[in-house]
Amino acid sequence: MTTTLEPGSRILSGMRPTGRIHLGHYHGVLKNWINLQHEHECFFFVADWHALTTHYEDPRDLQTHIREMVVDWLAAGIDPGRACLFVQSQVPEHAELHLLLSMMTPNGWLERVPSYKDQQAKLKEKDLSTYGFLGYPLLQSADILLYKADAVPVGEDQVAHVELTREVARRFNFLYGREPGFEEKAEAAVDKMGKKNAKLYRNQRKAWQEQGDEGALDIAKALVENQQNLTLADKDRLLGYLEGGGRIILVEPEAALTEAAKMPGLDGQKMSKSYGNTISLRDTTEEVEQKVRRMPTDPARVRRDDPGTPEKCPVWELHKVYSDEERQEWVQKGCTSAGIGCIDCKMPVIEAMEKELAPMRQRAQEFDAQPDLVQSIIEEGNERAREQARDTLREVRAVMGLV
Ligand code: TRP
């Protein structure tokens, strides 16, 4: 992670159910989620509506993909006792917030998101000049803002979407956080903190607003967060008053950039379903072995005694993920001197992948054998997510004139 997250921050992330989870997802995303769940309040969800924005013509496999993906998450080590797992479409508040945000989001903001034109060009065989596809990043903003998430772990390609989310939140707060009599209400809230705290708050606010002292801003924020006897609305007012704007209703999230853990695929390109170079979490021992055995190697190694260059070989990329220094040295020496053959070189990779996959495969089988258990995990997650979602929407409806 490049961002330092405070323990206890609220984290939210989603994944589109487009098929089986593969090792690219595992190394690039899931391992990170699994680490985060120990220190933070995590919400992880299946973005099934997002899947429909590009796969609307063929929804036949959607339910299967959703179930399989949740099982794969569980098998990989996402713990439903720690993280809230849910399915986007089962929390209809996402759609309502999306609709309400669409009222105040300029078209230009959506047309300018880089993935909009990129994906349309890339997926030429699909007609993506749809309303839903244009709204893709705004639906994502609704996903994030609904939970008032502090941080969103995403890859590079999603950073623009988090940036849009911040702009939407800012605009929303600007438009609807300015309740009549804001200053008076904020001042009254300051007094409710008691003499000592009120004085501290006022001094820090002054230091921030007049001298730009960030330390003072942090102290004042912490002070507000720690007030036990203030209502949520009052806390929001005090936070907004600090920054000089109105009340903060929707929280601007940070993008917690996932380290560029680009898992190489079987051909040396990034592992991705669209390149057909994946190893899935469900591949059998035999499939893994076959796939790695068939991997192309340095084309200079035509015969066993031709020396090769690991840097020109996708198998080397996998050694970088799976092998310790000693083994990597063995590859370097053996390859460049033709001391080892390519099959020798592939064996430790096959073993390492097998070691990683075997327990996951086992757990996936156990969950597959208990569909009721999986169903109840999802339903509990949906319910927990909805509680938070309902609270946010209540506030949003109220400030937008809807009761
Ligand atoms: N757009 C994301 C992707 O393609 C998936 C997603 C949907 C998401 N909603 C989200 C990710 C909210 C983070 C937060 O990977």
Ligand code: SF4
């Ligand atoms: Fe690739 Fe290993 Fe063969 Fe060298 S020995 S070409 S690194 S598989």
